Amino acid sequence: MSQQTRWLTLDEKMKRQMEEKFQYKRELAKGKEKELFGILNEAQTEDEKLALTYLLAYMPLNDLADYDGALFLNHIREAFHIQSVVPWGERVPASLFLHFILPYRINNENIEDIRGVFFDEIYPRVQDLSMANAILETNHWCHEKANYIGNDPRTVSPLTLIRTALGRCGEQSTLAVAALRSIGIPARQVYTPLWAHSDSNHAWVEAWADGKWYFFGACEPEPKLNQGWFENPAKHAMLIHTKVGAHYNGPEEITLAHPWYSELNLTNLYADTKTIHVRITDEEGQPTQAKVQFQLFNFGGLRNILVKETDEQGTVALTLGLGDVYISASGAKGWGFGKCDVKTTDEITISLSKEIPVDTEVDFKMVPPSAPADDASREVTAEERQKHNDRVKTGANICASYEATFLTEEDAHRLADECSLPKTRVWEVLKKARGNSHEIAAFLKEYSKPYKEWSLRLLEVLNEKDLTDTFRPTLADHLIQAMIVKDSILPELDDELFAQYILRPRVDFEMLTPYRSYFLKEFGVENVEAALENPRFLVDFLDREFEVVEGVNYFRGSATPVGSFKLKKGDTLSRNILFVALARTIGIPARLEPSDKRPQYMVDGSWKNVQFRDGTIDTKAADSSDQIGFVLWEKDEHAAEPIKYGENVTIARFEKGNYQSLFFNFDEDEQQKLALPSGYYRLTTSIRLNEGTALIRFRFFQVKPNTETTVPLQFPKHVYDVPVMAEANLDYQAEAMDGTMLNGARHVGAQGTTFIWIEPDREPSKHLLRELREMKAEWEALDIQINGFIREEKWGTAQQLQAAGDLPNNMILLKESTGEKALHVIGQAIPADKKVGNEWPIVYVVDENQQIRHISEGYKLGISKEVIDVYKQISE
Structure with missing residues (x-):
């Protein structure tokens, strides 16, 4: 074999690590030896063989189950060919090629052979450009393919996203990274696992050009790199990172050095940061090892942003943004919890205990980081902005033309x-x-x-x-x-x-494949009949034939049922999905229980929990009713907060030293009696304040078998203060849809007026428009006028919004003249330290006395709800 390239320069240590992991994976996947590892015999060069070995060595277990080697060999050949063709190919360092061009996987998407397809379409547009301009042009190509929409956590493949023309940020950034790698430009998906100031998260892209990494919003072109609507929210972030599916020895801080992958901490590129040291001790104050979960408040509860193991001295360190983080620790000596204010704390000690709190309440707050000063170095001239807007409009029209082909x-x-x-x-x-x-x-x-x-x-x-x-x-x-x-x-x-x-056919969020005919053939008639006679036979079959292997997947997701069956190995979730798929195939109703995803099958109209011999779910396994208790909620009649599960109410079950969030449909209009497996629980109620701080109340309780437990469902106490910020000046003229000029002072609501400045074709304005549609009934129930301003150069989109007819009926669209006259006139009396900049959407909440009571600028989920809440607070 001949050596083909210089892009696979591995030192001896990396080669030794790779070879050890390759041999482990080969043994792990010996059930697919021919399909996966036989492809090594077809490698034509030493680099092809080395690249195949590298990919197989660090391949997630789910991919070993679902894909064959031929896919990866073709992927490798395309990558090498492209790198030899593009003008910047020789400038890309070997380490960047290895970690940020060669990998086939970006998130938990379905893997398809796309690199050559994308290269053929994109490269003619960028071949004469600099690397930086090629990145910008590729993002315009992505914008022509897809717009944003929120959806479920399964990441569709880039080809599916193009077919659909809609996807969430994780899918858009997967497309953009795949597109850039297809033209030989190093790229990585960057994300904040959770925002600290708002319910949600976000993913974007970093790409490397001539010695430097740049960021941008996928499918959301900007005139220059290092620009994006998420730039200011990122300054409030507690953690921003990216994953590399291998050992990594680059210049970035390693957040997590897992045996199978690395997480790189990129927070300090976006926000002010600080490294905190967490010390774990036992009840005697002696250092002890533990698993440490770093958590933020999001979607009504505490959620993990990172899990790390302490060293032998019981310590762990992490660089975070300057806000509050909640820390949960568990180990052989027990468990412990604590809140840390990163801004004022260098070290925190958490003592472990084996006591579980019951019938107690704890109130505290989680404060997000404050944002550093804006960087004005990347300002765009009016000429650049106009040229860019024209490109964006052209891209939107290309996407709309494609959408017109849908039925x-x-x-x-x-x-x-x-x-x-x-x-x-x-x-x-x-x-x-x-x-x-x-x-x-x-x-x-x-x-x-x-x-x-x-x-x-x-x-x-x-x-x-x-x-x-x-x-x-x-x-x-x-x-x-x-x-x-x-x-x-x-x-x-x-x-x-x-x-x-x-x-x-769907069980959880796995990729759908045609598994029933395959299972009926491979499982055999005798096994089918035995399982129908007694479903426990199916449980015993998987206990005997399937090996649970944890920790080898580095993205959330699961193998397909057929892949799991072929490999006969997988993580607990993949095994549970396989059980449900097999059961449904042969005629046994089955599911993953909605609140905590334990596998169940139905017998005589009742759901029975599955208990596998490995004990992976033995704390939940209970086929008899004596393990079930009931919770009655004692609701606070004076509470101003409506109950919305996953927004301001969540329940977590105590398991193996940590509280695991459960998922329910909560109806506040019904006095629910909730059936729960016996055990210890934590009820979280919360209030998210307008600036992002969360007021939190924990209520700890125990559920006993065959017993009804009454639990107070009360929210943290808070006195709202909505001060008058300034007098609104409504002496302006604005053009309505029909061309008439409206006087601002006459176009107000009896209870107040909301002024909104939006860019309908861009995020985060599209987020706000979506929220207005979703809360249409709530807006129309208020005697409030909504005046939505659209800049003159974007006025063409107003007609489309009006024609859709799904915005609140009390909202009118108005043209904001050049110079943003209405924006400046209405808020001219606002104190200098409260004035808004240019981060749209911008919202002014004005009361019935024409006083400005609240301002919102830029990205934040829940703006619509926030404004409605302000009016409720004013009226009270």
Whole structure:
């Protein structure tokens, strides 16, 4: 074999580590020796063989289960070829090629052979540009392919995102990283696991050009690099990092050096930071080892941003933003908890104990970091901004032209008539399928004749995202085999139970594949009959045949059921998904329990918990009712806060030294009696203040078997203060949609007026518009006028917003003239230290006396709710 490139320069230590891990993976995946490792015999150069060895050595366990070696060899050849063609190929250091170009995986997306496809489309646009300008141009290409929408945590592949033209930030950044790597530019997905000041997180991209890393928002072009709407929110971040699927020895701080991957701490590139040292002791004050969870308040509860192990001296260090972090520690000597103010603390000691709190309350607050001063060095001239806006508009039109090829409501009605199916339901399915709508329509045409409405019902029980990347062979496999089960094994089963727990192929957030025919063939008739006779047979089968291996996956996700079955190894979640998929295939209703994802199967109309011999879920396994208790909520009648689970109320169960959040649908209009497995719990109630601080109350309680426990459901005490900031000056003129000029002083609401300045085609304004739509009824219930201003150069989008008809009826769109006259006039009396800058959206809350009571600028989730709450506080 000949040496081909200089891009795989590994020192002896790296080679030795790689070889050790490669041999471990080869043994781990010996069930797929030929499919995975046989491809080494086809390597034509030493570099191809070395790159294959590297990828296999650090490959997540889920990928060993789901993919074959040929995919990775082709990926490697494309990467080497591209690096030899692009003009900057020789300038990329070997270490950056290894860690930020060669890897095939970015997040937990489905892996497809895309690098050559993207290169052919993008490279002609960038081949004559500098690296920095090539990055900007590639992001314009991404913008032409996809817009933002929030959705479930399964990351679709870049090709699916292009097909759908909509995706969340994690998917958009996956596309952008894949696009840049396809033209030989080092790129990485960067993210804050959770914001400290707002409920949510965010992902963006960093790309390397001529010796320096730059950031940008994926599919959200800016005139220059190191610009993005998230730039100011990132200054409030507690942790910003990226993952590398291997050992890493670059210049960045290593947040976590895991045996199978590295996490790089990039926080100090965006925010002021400080390193804190956490010391863990036992009850006698002696150092002890423990697992330490660093947590932020988000979505109504404490969530992990990082988990680290202490050293032998019981210490661990972490560099964070200058806000509050909650620390949970657990080890052989017990567990302990504490809150740390990073700004004022250098070291915190947490003492472990084996006492579990019960019938106690704790109140505290979590304060986010304050933002450092703005950097004005990257300002854009008016000429640059106008040129950029024209490019963005062109990109939006390209994307809109593609979206125009999706099947329409009229198409859906014709299809429904042809298939004798309900028109509204067919349109709902095709609308969600977007670029995959033609495939879904073809499935209905073919299978509605033999299976009638069940063909449509299958599509309806899928997750919305499934409709965008599931094709006819997969759908047919599940429909045909499930209907055989219904007719021959479960003819009496309730139709809805059948649809949700037999027909539905999705178990958690795994990629959907056609697994039923495969399982029926490989599992065998005798095993199927034995499992139908006694579902415990299926549990014993997996206990015997499947090995649980934890810690080898570095992204949230799971293998497909077929992949897990072939490899016969996987993490606990993959094993549990496999159990449910096997059970549904052979005719046993099964699921992952919604609150904590323990596997269950149904017997005589009741759900039974699965207990595997490895004990991975033995703390929850209880087939008899004597393990279940009930919680009655004692609600505070005077509480001003509405109860919204996952927003201001959460429940966590104490397990193995830590509180694990549970997931429920909470209805405040009903006096719920909640059934819970016996054990210890923590109720969290909270209030998020306008500046981002969270007021938190913990209530600790115990659930005993066959016992009703009454738990107070009370919120932290808080006296709202909404001071008058300034008098609003409404002496302005603004043009409405019909061309008439409106006088500001006359266009107000009886209870107040909200002024909003938005850029409808860009984030984070699109976030706010979405919130206005979602809270349409709440806005219309107030006697409030909403005046939405759009800058003159963006006025063309106003007509589209108006035509959609889904914004609150008390909202009117107005043209903001050049110079942002209304913005300056209305807020001219605001004190200098409170004035807004230029981070849109900008919101002024004005009361009935024309006084400004609240201002919001830039990105923050929940602005719509925040403003409505301000009006409620004013009225009270």
